[in-house]
Amino acid sequence: MTDDTRDGHRSGGQELSRRAFIKTSGMGTVAFAMGPAYGAGQAAADEETETRLEAGETVPITLHINGRSERLLVEPRWSLLFVLRERLGLTAAKVGCERGECGSCTVLLDDVPRYACMTLAVEAVGRRIETAEGLMDGETLGQVQASFVKEDGLQCGYCTPGQVMAAEGLLRRNPSPGRDEIRHAMSGNLCRCGAYAHIFNAVEDAARHRKG
Amino acid sequence: MTTPFSYVRPRSVADVISSLEAEGATIHAGGTDLLGCLRDGVYAVDTVVSLGDVEGLAGVRELKDGGLAVGAMTTITDLAGHATVAGRYPGLAQAAAAVASPQLRHQGTVGGNLCQKPRCWYYRGDFPCLRKGGYKCFAVNGENQHHAILGGAQCFIVHPSDLAPALMALDAAAIIDGPAGTRRVAVADLHVAPAEDPTRETVLEPGEVITEVRIPAPPAGLYNSYRKIRTRRSWDFAIAGCALALTLDGDTVRQARVVLAAAAPVPWRSTAAEDVLRGNPLDDAHIRDAAETAMADAVPMTHNAYKVPLFKGMLIEELAKARPR
Ligand SMILES: Cc1cc2nc3c(=O)[nH]c(=O)nc-3n(C[C@H](O)[C@H](O)[C@H](O)COP(=O)(O)OP(=O)(O)OC[C@H]3O[C@@H](n4cnc5c(N)ncnc54)[C@H](O)[C@@H]3O)c2cc1C
Ligand code: FES
Ligand code: FES
Numbered sequence: 001m002t003d004d005t006r007d008g009h010r011s012g013g014q015e016l017s018r019r020a021f022i023k024t025s026g027m028g029t030v031a032f033a034m035g036p037a038y039g040a041g042q043a044a045a046d047e048e049t050e051t052r053l054e055a056g057e058t059v060p061i062t063l064h065i066n067g068r069s070e071r072l073l074v075e076p077r078w079s080l081l082f083v084l085r086e087r088l089g090l091t092a093a094k095v096g097c098e099r100g101e102c103g104s105c106t107v108l109l110d111d112v113p114r115y116a117c118m119t120l121a122v123e124a125v126g127r128r129i130e131t132a133e134g135l136m137d138g139e140t141l142g143q144v145q146a147s148f149v150k151e152d153g154l155q156c157g158y159c160t161p162g163q164v165m166a167a168e169g170l171l172r173r174n175p176s177p178g179r180d181e182i183r184h185a186m187s188g189n190l191c192r193c194g195a196y197a198h199i200f201n202a203v204e205d206a207a208r209h210r211k212g
Numbered sequence: 213m214t215t216p217f218s219y220v221r222p223r224s225v226a227d228v229i230s231s232l233e234a235e236g237a238t239i240h241a242g243g244t245d246l247l248g249c250l251r252d253g254v255y256a257v258d259t260v261v262s263l264g265d266v267e268g269l270a271g272v273r274e275l276k277d278g279g280l281a282v283g284a285m286t287t288i289t290d291l292a293g294h295a296t297v298a299g300r301y302p303g304l305a306q307a308a309a310a311v312a313s314p315q316l317r318h319q320g321t322v323g324g325n326l327c328q329k330p331r332c333w334y335y336r337g338d339f340p341c342l343r344k345g346g347y348k349c350f351a352v353n354g355e356n357q358h359h360a361i362l363g364g365a366q367c368f369i370v371h372p373s374d375l376a377p378a379l380m381a382l383d384a385a386a387i388i389d390g391p392a393g394t395r396r397v398a399v400a401d402l403h404v405a406p407a408e409d410p411t412r413e414t415v416l417e418p419g420e421v422i423t424e425v426r427i428p429a430p431p432a433g434l435y436n437s438y439r440k441i442r443t444r445r446s447w448d449f450a451i452a453g454c455a456l457a458l459t460l461d462g463d464t465v466r467q468a469r470v471v472l473a474a475a476a477p478v479p480w481r482s483t484a485a486e487d488v489l490r491g492n493p494l495d496d497a498h499i500r501d502a503a504e505t506a507m508a509d510a511v512p513m514t515h516n517a518y519k520v521p522l523f524k525g526m527l528i529e530e531l532a533k534a535r536p537r
Binding site for chain 1: 214221243244247257259260316318503
């Protein structure tokens with residue numbers, strides 16, 4: 001995926017190139033003063049006690065995604081899932097129910113699995129966001145992804161990126177989970193194809209390789 | 213996508229309270245209930261007031277009297293996994309572990325769980341129901357298999373929270389800050405029965421925010437548990453549940469709290485069942501009597517009569533587990 005496709009933005013009916021976008025957001029007309037906790041580059045933050053973003057207007061924010069800082073314009077109402085997919089072209093996290101019921105949008109926030117559909121993008125500022133794209137090593141699959149392939153942990157594959165992120169979050173917290181803990185940790189991710197048994201095998205396989 | 217709203221991120225509770233003065237301002241804690249409601253158009257907001265940057269609202273701290281204070285922004289995962297909570301109030305930890313799915317527990321908070329909106333499909337769906345200011349409860353002549361068998365009047369939702377019954381059994385209280393100062397409301401008095409006002413879920417006034425929940429020290433000999441029955445095991449709301457807090461002296465029950473989940477529009481304390489248990493041995497006869505008594509006033513709707521034997525059976529099993537071994 002190239003930077004050009006990832007950074008196409010539409011604002012006020014105008015398509016913005018990556019360069020123009022950065023310039024615009026750099027001059028951002030609406031001040032979004034984030035607190036000191038939100039990192040460098042926000043000099044105004046110290047004087048502000050509160051941040052206010054107006055309805056319907058876009059404001060520049062910086063999201064830390066898969067080890068990169070992405071500066072982009074968002075509306076307060078945009079979900080992290082919408083921003084990942086529609087603004088950054090990171091389409092691994094899938095749109096399923098958009099109600100917190102299926103898990104296909106699972107991403108990691110500071111190593112912890114969360115539903116991107118139930119998270120406002122503005123709430124994810126200052127957090128480490130990881131998607132299945134971020135588990136890749138160049139064109140090579142990460143360990144959890146490779147284990148899903150090896151163990152046939154999917155049929156149609158729609159739920160898979162979410163399953164992979166739930167598994168990755170589990171293994172970061174507990175590198176050697178038992179079968180019951182795996183079932184429990186994966187219970188927020190539905191699979192319409194019913195590949196559950198293979199999914200649990202894949203997580204076990206990934207845990208073995210992580211240890212070895 | 214929801215309708216547009218403004219977004220503020222105050223740093224202090226005082227600033228939260230002043231931000232809430234704006235017309236149509238609503239608190240965002242974890243956002244798991246709020247965003248679902250906004251997306252389904254259950255209600256609209258003009259300003260979302262995020263608690264994410266407010267200092268000191270998350271975490272569990274010891275109180276001088278031996279109790280615990282749980283910050284409103286404590287995630288449900290952190291509550292479920294807290295060693296002191298699990299040690300002193302196992303039922304509360306069990307209830308927290310049974311809430312929703314792992315991802316929602318990582319994000320959802322204690323304050324948000326107590327203040328979440330009902331899960332009735334008519335309320336969440338495109339129906340002008342009484343609770344949304346409409347003209348009737350569509351569950352009465354509709355699909356009511358998950359609705360109330362106790363305490364229904366005008367509106368027949370069941371309260372969706374697993375934490376509220378568990379906290380109520382432990383005599384916990386919410387600490388509420390607002391424009392008029394700080395007040396303390398027992399969790400037992402936090403929720404509004406539909407007979408009183410079917411359009412309101414909690415006694416919170418505009419501008420008020422729950423900052424923490426305080427749980428008194430566990431009495432000597434406390435037995436505390438939470439049981440949740442759902443239609444599928446992976447995750448779901450309760451179709452029946454019960455929180456027990458019994459103090460036992462040998463096998464005699466000294467104090468009893470029996471609070472039912474998914475039975476009524478508010479977490480439902482069964483004082484009648486408690487009366488049967490108090491002062492008596494926890495033997496088969498009293499256990500059966502308590503379970504029958506808890507359901508004596510039940511009025512099933514057209515599709516939820518199954519709940520009556522379900523609650524009875526569940527209470528019999530759960531009370532039997534409380535017997536000293
Ligand atoms: C698919 C799904 C399944 C679920 N299953 C269960 C279940 O089995 N059991 C269960 O108990 N719950 C369940 N829930 C509900 C879930 O636990 C709640 O959504 C969550 O606890 C709410 O917490 P939150 O911090 O995300 O709240 P938010 O969505 O941020 O807020 C919820 C409401 O409370 C208000 N609010 C939040 N914090 C405060 C505060 N401190 N003071 C005053 N008002 C406040 C908000 O304004 C809003 O109206 C489920 C939810 C979903 C989406
Ligand atoms: S799309 Fe987020 S949980 Fe279904
Ligand atoms: S593989 Fe098809 S939904 Fe899981």
